[in-house]
Amino acid sequence: MSAPSDIRGFDAAAFGPFAAADPAGARAAAFARYAALPLPAPDDEDWRHTPLARFPFGRLAPWAPLGPPSPAAATGDDWAVEFDLVITVSGAGARVEDRSGLLAARRLGFQALETCPEERSKPWNLPGPPDAAEKIEALNAAFFTCGWRLDIPAAAELARGALVRYVHDRSGIFLPRLAVRVGPRARFALVEWYENAAGAEGFLVGATQWTLAEGARAEYARVTLGGVEGAALTDDRARLARDAALRWTTAQIGGRLNRARAGAALEGPGAEFVQRGLCRIGGTSRHERRTIQLHAASDTNSNLLHKAVVADEAQSVYRGVIAARPGAVRIDAYQKNNNLVLDPGARATSMPGLLIDADDLKCTHGATIGSLDPEQVFYLRARGLDEAAARRLLLEGFYEDILAAFPHESLRARLRRALADGAA
Amino acid sequence: MPELKTDSRLVEEYTYGFETAVAEDTVPPGLNEDVIRFISAKKGEPDWLLEFRLKSYRWWLKKKEPRWALVDYPPIDYQAIRYFSAPKSALGHAVDDPALCDTFARLGIPLNEQQRLDGVAVDAVFDSVSVATTHQKLLAEKGVIFCSFSEAVRAHPELVRAYLGSVVPHTDNFFASLNSAVFTDGSFCYVPPGVKCPVELSTYFRINARGTGQFERTLIIADRGSQVSYLEGCTAPMRDENQLHAAVVELVALEDAAIKYSTVQNWYPGDAAGRGGIYNFVTKRGHCRGAWSHISWTQVEVGSAITWKYPSCVLEGDGSIGEFYSVAFTNRRMQADTGTKMIHIGKNTRSTIVSKGISAGESVNTYRGLVRIEPGATGARNHSNCDSLLIGNRCRANTFPVVESSVPDATIEHEATTSRISEDQLFYMQSRGLDPETARSMIVNGFCREVFKQLPLEFSVEAVKLLEIKMEGSIG
Numbered sequence: 001m002s003a004p005s006d007i008r009g010f011d012a013a014a015f016g017p018f019a020a021a022d023p024a025g026a027r028a029a030a031f032a033r034y035a036a037l038p039l040p041a042p043d044d045e046d047w048r049h050t051p052l053a054r055f056p057f058g059r060l061a062p063w064a065p066l067g068p069p070s071p072a073a074a075t076g077d078d079w080a081v082e083f084d085l086v087i088t089v090s091g092a093g094a095r096v097e098d099r100s101g102l103l104a105a106r107r108l109g110f111q112a113l114e115t116c117p118e119e120r121s122k123p124w125n126l127p128g129p130p131d132a133a134e135k136i137e138a139l140n141a142a143f144f145t146c147g148w149r150l151d152i153p154a155a156a157e158l159a160r161g162a163l164v165r166y167v168h169d170r171s172g173i174f175l176p177r178l179a180v181r182v183g184p185r186a187r188f189a190l191v192e193w194y195e196n197a198a199g200a201e202g203f204l205v206g207a208t209q210w211t212l213a214e215g216a217r218a219e220y221a222r223v224t225l226g227g228v229e230g231a232a233l234t235d236d237r238a239r240l241a242r243d244a245a246l247r248w249t250t251a252q253i254g255g256r257l258n259r260a261r262a263g264a265a266l267e268g269p270g271a272e273f274v275q276r277g278l279c280r281i282g283g284t285s286r287h288e289r290r291t292i293q294l295h296a297a298s299d300t301n302s303n304l305l306h307k308a309v310v311a312d313e314a315q316s317v318y319r320g321v322i323a324a325r326p327g328a329v330r331i332d333a334y335q336k337n338n339n340l341v342l343d344p345g346a347r348a349t350s351m352p353g354l355l356i357d358a359d360d361l362k363c364t365h366g367a368t369i370g371s372l373d374p375e376q377v378f379y380l381r382a383r384g385l386d387e388a389a390a391r392r393l394l395l396e397g398f399y400e401d402i403l404a405a406f407p408h409e410s411l412r413a414r415l416r417r418a419l420a421d422g423a424a
Numbered sequence: 425m426p427e428l429k430t431d432s433r434l435v436e437e438y439t440y441g442f443e444t445a446v447a448e449d450t451v452p453p454g455l456n457e458d459v460i461r462f463i464s465a466k467k468g469e470p471d472w473l474l475e476f477r478l479k480s481y482r483w484w485l486k487k488k489e490p491r492w493a494l495v496d497y498p499p500i501d502y503q504a505i506r507y508f509s510a511p512k513s514a515l516g517h518a519v520d521d522p523a524l525c526d527t528f529a530r531l532g533i534p535l536n537e538q539q540r541l542d543g544v545a546v547d548a549v550f551d552s553v554s555v556a557t558t559h560q561k562l563l564a565e566k567g568v569i570f571c572s573f574s575e576a577v578r579a580h581p582e583l584v585r586a587y588l589g590s591v592v593p594h595t596d597n598f599f600a601s602l603n604s605a606v607f608t609d610g611s612f613c614y615v616p617p618g619v620k621c622p623v624e625l626s627t628y629f630r631i632n633a634r635g636t637g638q639f640e641r642t643l644i645i646a647d648r649g650s651q652v653s654y655l656e657g658c659t660a661p662m663r664d665e666n667q668l669h670a671a672v673v674e675l676v677a678l679e680d681a682a683i684k685y686s687t688v689q690n691w692y693p694g695d696a697a698g699r700g701g702i703y704n705f706v707t708k709r710g711h712c713r714g715a716w717s718h719i720s721w722t723q724v725e726v727g728s729a730i731t732w733k734y735p736s737c738v739l740e741g742d743g744s745i746g747e748f749y750s751v752a753f754t755n756r757r758m759q760a761d762t763g764t765k766m767i768h769i770g771k772n773t774r775s776t777i778v779s780k781g782i783s784a785g786e787s788v789n790t791y792r793g794l795v796r797i798e799p800g801a802t803g804a805r806n807h808s809n810c811d812s813l814l815i816g817n818r819c820r821a822n823t824f825p826v827v828e829s830s831v832p833d834a835t836i837e838h839e840a841t842t843s844r845i846s847e848d849q850l851f852y853m854q855s856r857g858l859d860p861e862t863a864r865s866m867i868v869n870g871f872c873r874e875v876f877k878q879l880p881l882e883f884s885v886e887a888v889k890l891l892e893i894k895m896e897g898s899i900g
Contacts, residue, residue, distance in 0.1 A: 045492075127494075329817070341832045344799070352838070354823040359814035359844045366839040367825070369797075371832040 005039050008058030009173075010139055018143055021065040026118040030141030033120075040132035047132065049317040049349070050259040050288040055231055056203050062173040063145045068112060069094035082408040083191070085162040087148075091170035094146055100160070108158060108188075109151030116149050119179045121209050121237055124263060124292060126323055127355060133261060137235045140175050140207040147177035150190070154183040154213075161189025161219065161407065168195065168202035168230070178208040182216035182244075189219040189407045196230030196255070204232040212244035214268065219247045219407045222262070225418055226255015228283070234260045242268025242297075249406045250277040253418050256285055263292030266300035266331075273302040276405040280419055282311035291320040293335065295328045295361075304335045307402055309395065313345035321353045322363050329360035339369040340398060392420075450509040450636070455502055457481065460605055463508050467574050467608070470581060480594035480604030487598045493761040494790045494822060495730050497703065500668060505637040507606045559623055568652075569614040570625050573641055576612035583614055587645055591674035591711045591738070599670040600707040603639045610640035610671070615650040615681075624880050626655045637668040644674070646681035648714065653684040655883055666694075666729060671706045679714025679741065685721050686879050688887055691728035698757030701729025708735035712744030712773075720747040721764070722878040724887045726894045729758060734792065736765035739773035739801075746775040749875040751887075753894055754787030754819070763793035763810075763825075768801040768834070777808035780872050783819035784895065790822040795836060797829040804834040812842040813871055815864075815895075865892050 003011065015031050022028055040047040069087060072095040080086045084100040085108075102108055113119070118141070123134050152158060168174050182188050196202040204224065212218055224232050232255055238246055252258055258281075264273040273293060281287050293302040308316040322333045339348035352365035372394050380390035399419060403412050451462055460481055464474040489500070563570050569580060576584050594604040611627040627642070646652055669691065675683050685708075694701025704727075710719035721735040731754075737746025748764040766775035775795065783789040789812065797804045812821035823840045845867050853863035869876075869888055876884045 326817075339829075341829060341834075344832055345830075346832060347828070347830045349826065349828040350838070351824070351826045352840070353825075354812075354821070354840065354842050356812070356814065356821045356842045359817045359819070362841065362843040364839070364841040365823070367827055367836070368838070369827055369829040369834065369836040371834075 003035060005035070005037070007039065007052070007135070007139060009061065010034075010057065010143060014062070015142060017064055021114055024115055024117050026113065026116060027142050029118045030138050034135060034138035034142050037135040037138055038132065039135065044132060049315070050257060050286055054257055054286075055233060056201070057173075060171065060173050060201065060203050062143055062175060063091075063170070065114075065144070066093055066146045069096045071095075072097050074099050079410040079414050080163050080165075082160060082410050083163040084158060084160045087162065087164045088167065089146055089165070089176065090167040102158070107156060108153065109149070111149045111151075113144065113147030113149055113177055113179065116179075119149070119209060121207075122239065122265070124265075124294065126292070126294075126321065133235055136205065136233060137207050140177055140205055140235070144175045144177035147179075149179040150181070152180070152182045152186045152188045152216075154186060156183065156186040156188070158186070158188045161191070163191045163193065166192070166194040166204075167197055168204065169197040169200050171201045173203045173205060175205045177206070180209070180218075181211045182213060182218050184213040185215040186213075187217045191221040191223065191407065191411060193223045194232070195225040196227035198227060202227070202230045204230065204234065206232070206234040206236075208236045210238035210246065212238065212240045212246060214241045214243055216241070216244045218245075219249075221249045221251075221406050221411065223251045223415065224255065224258065224260070225253050226258060228254065228256070230255045231257040232260065233258075236262050238264040238273070240264060240266050240268065240271040240273060243270035244268070245272040246274070247405060248273070248275045249402070250275070250289075251402075251406075251415055252279040252281075252287060252289070254281065254285070255287070256283070258285070258287045259290075260288070261290040261292070263294065264302065265294040265296055266302065267296050269297050269299040271297065271300045273300075274405070275302075275304040275306070276402045277306040278399055278402040279306070279308040279316060281309075281314040281316060283314060284312070285314040287314070288317040288319070291335070293320075293322045293333055295322070295324045295331045295333060298327070298329045298331065300328070300331050302333045305338070305402065306336070307338045307340075307398065308348060309340045309342065309398065310346040310348050311342040313343070315347040315349070317349045317351070318367075319351040319353070320365065321355060322365065323355040324358045324361055324363060326357040328358045331358075331361040331363070333361070333363040335365040337367045339367075340395075341369060341371050450506050453504050453506045455481075455505070455507060455606065459507055463606060463608060466508065467577070469577055472585060473577060476589065476594065477605050480601050481606075483595055484598065484601035484605055487601060489598050493732050493792075494788060495732060495759040495761050497666070497730055500703070502602075505668060507637060507639070508608055509636045562622060566619050566622060567616040568619060568621050569612065571612055573607070573610040573612045573643065576643075580612075580614070583645070584612065584643065587643055587674070587676055589674075591676060591709050592672050592707050597707060599705045600672050603641060603670050603672045603707070606637075607639045607641035607672070610642040611644075612642070613644040613652060613654065615646045615652045617647045618649045620650065621652040624653050624655060626657070628657050637670065640671045642671070642673040644683060644685070645676045646678065646683050648678045649680045651682045653686070653880055655686040655688070655880060657688045657690070666701055666703055668703045668705065669728070673706070673708040673735075675710035675719055677710065677712050677714065677717035677719050677744075680716045681714065682718040683710065683720070685710070685719070685735075686883060687723040687725070688883060688890065689723065689725045689727055689731070690890065693727045693756065693758050694729040696756050698729070701758070702727070704728035704731045704733065706733040708733060710735070710737045710746065712737060712739045712741045712746060714744075715741040715770070716743045717741050718745040720749070720878065722749045722875065723751070724875070724879070724890070725750070725752040725760065725762065726890055731758075731760040731762050734763050734765055736767070737775065738767045738769065739775065740769045742770040743772050744770055745773070748775075748777045748779070749878045750779045751782070751872045751875045751891070752779070752789055753782045753891060754784070754789045755894065756785040756787060758785075758787045760788070761790040761792060763791045765794040766796070766806060768795075768797045768804040768806070770801060772803040773801060774804070775806045777806070777810070778874050779808075779810040780875055781810070781812040781821055782815065782868060782871070783812065783821050784815040786818045788820045788822070790824065791840075793825045795825070795827045795838070797831050797834045797836070799830040801831055802833055804831060804836075806834075806836045806838075808838040810838075810840040811871070812840070813868065814842065814844045861896070865895060868895060
């Protein structure tokens with residue numbers, strides 16, 4: 001029986017099989033929260049560009065919860081060689097490759113989220129109307145297909161980090177969930193790589209939460225390769241304690257419809273947050289990237305750069321907020337969005353924003369929308385390159401400062417290849 | 425450097441807060457079709473204009489008041505406002521009324537032709553009615569029509585009818601619909617083809633009567649190849665109640681024409697506790713209708729309890745240019761949600777936005793802007809710079825620009841910074857012998873310089889002084 005505030009296909013009846021995979025009661029608590037939250041109103045400005053009704057809820061069914069991961073020997077997969085831990089999830093289940101013996105030696109904690117009490121993520125509480133995106137986060141917390149909690153102990157040095165690779169090879173809605181806690185002064189890196197395997201009509205609804213304790217340093221990369229038909233709806237958030245630092249990179253390539261939010265709350269002095277993001281879409285894709293830089297403590301820094309390349313008749317929307325709470329002084333926050341619009345019919349919208357309630361600070365944002373500089377194209381052609389090669393080279397240059405921020409050269413190489421394929 | 429605390433004994437003298445005792449002709453409070461017919465009849469309007477009002481009123485009845493801006497105010501009782509108030513003598517010739525002349529003299533606006541401001545033609549509007557217009561002969565020689573809106577309806581109805589509502593239709597928004605129903609007066613200007621208007625044109629608005637709303641309507645048309653520079657100034661008495669000012673300004677620039685529209689807004693902003701003050705909910709829009717036309721908005725907003733306005737340009741003509749320069753200063757409990765919209769439709773259009781917000785006290789200052797490049801607007805260029813300065817740690821500044829482009833060869837750049845006055849700069853100036861107030865004043869002046877230099881010369885000097893007065897006592 002569906003309630004009016006239910007998202008299509010995610011009602012109490014659909015929750016049944018998930019309730020069975022809920023030893024700690026976390027899913028049930030999340031479902032109660034989900035049911036109580038309202039859907040976005042039809043005229044909700046926040047959802048104007050990527051309305052909830054356009055996502056394939058109801059048309060696609062969620063994947064059933066996956067069983068525990070099975071250990072696997074390291075495969076010959078060369079590009080993952082720089083990671084200590086590789087988890088691969090597909091329709092066949094989850095596999096864990098403990099390449100450096102970290103799990104065996106208990107150098108980090110790795111538990112299924114079903115066995116943990118509810119990881120309730122703190123809502124943003126920005127000024128303005130209540131955020132309907134909280135409902136998506138609650139939906140993921142109740143209906144996740146596979147979810148793990150990683151605990152990095154204090155002072156652990158795990159810079160090579162973990163790769164979680166999702167291969168969406170079966171039609172349906174895939175809901176991964178991750179909770180990462182990095183202990184004081186520990187170092188860790190995590191890459192979440194999602195690919196919509198050709199032929200599968202995939203819809204990703206993901207949510208990842210990071211909690212960085214005092215002095216923790218982490219790198220997080222979320223890569224979503226949507227293919228031609230994929231849809232994705234993700235909501236990731238991080239909380240940084242005193243002196244913690246997070247470098248967060250995102251790449252969204254292809255896909256028919258994406259709405260992604262990434263936000264960090266800097267809650268202790270000395271916390272630092274850097275985000276670099278890239279989006280490359282074509283065809284008739286619609287993409288919305290939302291970011292939040294919330295400074296809740298003094299003496300914090302954040303620096304965000306998001307680039308979008310929009311080809312054919314695609315549409316890209318960027319909405320960013322830098323919020324400084326009352327009393328959060330001596331902060332330096334920067335937000336930049338650069339957009340390249342390649343074809344007539346393509347469209348970019350940029351909405352950077354500042355919500356400042358304190359005074360002794362510096363918050364800046366900038367946005368540009370343009371196309372490849374014809375003078376630069378001419379220069380390259382005068383050096384003997386044909387027009388297509390010249391444009392390709394300039395695009396590679398445009399992406400490069402974002403790509404340089406991703407961890408591990410093998411990952412960067414893989415991304416460059418994915419971008420080049422898309423550009424064909 | 426010692427930490428400077430916000431001075432809570434902030435008492436700023438609003439020197440224009442006096443009241444004038446003048447016999448007034450008013451209508452009882454409330455709004456219905458009869459009130460509108462009364463206003464229209466009182467002004468002797470033709471049927472088509474009464475129809476325009478009634479059409480707007482009926483549309484307004486169906487609309488809901490918008491509440492999306494970041495401003496907080498109690499509900500307005502539209503039936504408790506009086507929609508018409510005219511000084512009795514204005515219906516004849518106002519210049520003979522000593523009280524009125526005196527009011528404007530105190531405001532620095534001499535109505536007497538011998539004392540006129542050289543190079544500035546003035547239309548003075550007292551409550552809802554235009555009471556005097558200077559320089560009529562000089563303008564008539566050039567064929568420039570500059571008179572009150574009501575006078576224009578009487579003498580040039582065909583011009584008014586052709587352009588009224590063509591830039592801000594009666595259906596545009598809630599407050600514009602209300603204005604279209606009950607506007608009583610404002611300024612009208614028409615500059616014939618090829619004429620560069622010989623003097624600055626200026627309108628001075630003064631709200632006086634209690635319990636009234638001010639709904640003026642201004643229409644400026646620059647015909648092909650013409651140029652005009654227009655300035656509006658406004659003040660109001662200090663009162664405990666809030667008064668609504670919902671004006672509509674429409675500008676039309678035909679091919680190769682240029683209009684410069686400057687505003688120095690100094691409505692009563694309310695007292696230190698946020699009581700009283702004017703609600704300034706205004707719709708201003710310029711239409712660059714012809715190719716190579718140019719409309720420039722410059723505003724210095726230092727008053728009114730709540731400011732809610734977005735002077736905008738619709739750049740339809742190929743090669744047209746739109747500009748917006750703004751300084752918005754809020755103090756104590758004032759709130760401002762202001763900005764601009766630049767809509768690029770024609771080819772090779774250009775827009776520039778420079779917005780400087782200064783917040784002090786416990787005020788909230790929000791910049792909200794839109795730059796939209798429609799499909800077909802190839803070669804569009806925009807540069808926006810929105811900066812906010814915070815004085816004191818209890819005020820707020822928000823910036824919400826929206827940039828939308830549907831064209832690959834448009835170039836759009838936007839930048840914004842929010843910060844406070846640099847301690848290093850203050851220290852440097854004090855070490856050169858300046859006291860903190862003067863140092864701060866100079867820095868703020870420098871912050872606003874790019875906007876002030878857009879104002880006509882006489883007024884840029886006044887604007888600098890006005891901002892200094894407003895900032896007195898706001899230490900931070």
